Amino acid sequence: MMEEFKPVRSIFEIPRKERLAPGHRACAGCGPMIAIRQILLVSPEEPIVVNATGCVEVATSVYPQTAWIVPWAHVAFENSAAVASGVEAAMKSLKRRGGIDKERPVIVFAGDGGTFDIGLQALSGALERGHKMLYVCYDNEAYMNTGIQRSSATPYGAWTTTSPFGKVWPGKRERKKDIISIVASHGVPYTATASIYHWKDLMTKVRKALSYDGPTFLHVYAPCNRGWRFDPSLTVEVARRAVETRFFPLYEVEEGKYRITVPVPKPRPLEDFLSIQGRFRHLLRPEYREALETLKKMVDDRWTWLERMATATSKS
């Protein structure tokens, strides 16, 4: 079941009411913070936020200060989906008993580590049980809070402190996990990728996700200048190039139908994305050429697969 939702078409349609206060302690140019601000701005109602341990949580909540202008709770690293399940279920009971008039939307913000890795079980449980919540994974492609260690969201070839490149290793040796397929296979009504440069696409997806009566999931690309090794002024540019090189495709899976929401008919060379980040720069050196080719093939294969999925599922 889905309610009406309003797509975001221009900057003038964005409500002015901030829900994340400035002055928090994230690094200048922090991608995840931009994502969260954008998401909260367009939530039609004031949501309850559940936040996993990670950069966002520690940067916004050092006692006695909080950057959250919405109700917010943090409990641990791997359990945000479970905490949110409890919030959602309890509200149902309170409403039935007349304790509250209506249930509020619940939004989870968890990093890639808290989602792809340690929190995957709790996420799967919550999706399967069908709690109404929007789960947002802000993906900065590593465990940043603990000092840039690899996660299963870290792309192939990327340097992190636990996937360094060296004489034998090309950086991370494994591919990025396809979290959207995992989420979609739970049969949830809506899941999508999004990115901060493409803010209209992101904001529209937030509204669409919140309009569904059930669990929905957004995988939001959120560059981290500290961990990816680029200048803080480039955060949004890096996010843009990730999409324009087809490195991070923007698409949605709605009621089982795949749709590429930001088509990239003429992709820029992958090097445009890699060369502005320290974590990938080694791939441009001759000794890592093979790894670069592997990564390029992964990007191509993924795009082809997506197009096929979009075609296959559009006919119904």
Next chain:
Amino acid sequence: MCPGLSHQGHRDGQRGGEGVVELGERLEYKKMLLTGDDAVAYAVKQSRVDLVAAYPITPQTVIVERIAEFAANGEFEGEFVPVESEHSAMSACVGGALTGARVFTATASQGLALMHEILYAAASMRLPMAMAVANRALNAPLNIHNDHSDIMGSRDSGWIILFSESPEEAYDRVIQAFKISESVDLPVAVNLDAFTLTHSAEIVRMLPDEVIARFVGRPPRRPTLLDERSKSFGLMALPDTYQYFKDDHYRSMEESPPSIRRVEEEYKGISGRSYEPIKKYALEDADVVMIMLGSYAGTARMAARRMRSEGHKVGVLSLGWYRPFPKREILDAVEDADTLVVMDRALSYGAPANPLMTDIITMLYEAGMRKRIINVAYGLGGGEFTEDDARTLLEYALKEGPRREFFFYYGGRE
């Protein structure tokens, strides 16, 4: 007559309703033959719980199954969330409690161990909730039977910890737990021994739904995620403030006894059943006192009764409260005894003493009391403990011996 209990005919036919017993004008209850697990499930149903999030593990399973059954028949008004793990059970309870709702979970053994991380969060976030722990041994080796290793591993998480000795006490203590936790803003764990309590049917004098509903009321208002003015919960605290939170939590535990007592007294008012921090049996002039936790205390009391009739001055003390530790009450009760037999159903490897022994020795030392103390590790992984076993130990303690002793007692094997 209690309307919530009118349905009958459960699959094992254990729970046929018996006659309604009236206690004066106010007190009324219905006798039911219930296992400890069933009794806990009824207590939860009657306590107007908003959220049950639980994951099955032997021997707690029946609690979860029964609540699911109640929910399936529209008899449980709250939400039943069949989570995918105990870690998520405790996490969902924390989320639920943060909305101001009344929440419950139940677990045992491996499940409690898996929750461990979140137990600390629940307690230090000062969230009221109740949990039943069907005490079971921990792997390895795998063993589904009773001992207290599970709860002892969670001992320092800052929960109020209570022990029950019968299905009826488990029922009573769970109902009280909601009210205690909501009056002191601390979560409460009620322990019931695996199988000896969880799966043994005994008569439980169940109170009427309305009486329990009135007793527990609705949770009192406290800061929640649903407040008009947004609040943040579970913040990060740097070293300059962290200690204040811990100090506050520690103090709340220290100050909790009067509130727990008040709930016990109020409960006596509606049930006619009195609960206290400790249970005393034949302690007045006892030379030897056996100190215990949980269901084997009843077995020891049987042995003591017989030995008393033969003229031996032995008594049994068991703890209804474990945290907060009822120091004053125990000291008063054992002051004149020469010898204490401290019975531990959990080990603390390499420690100066096992958990209960550590507590007792510390308490005696503080009070300046010197006694002969025998620490016995027994009943691990369901190890048998019969009346004869209790007698063997008590007789041993009546004889002269070293001031300090520790041994494993295997029971029923000789």
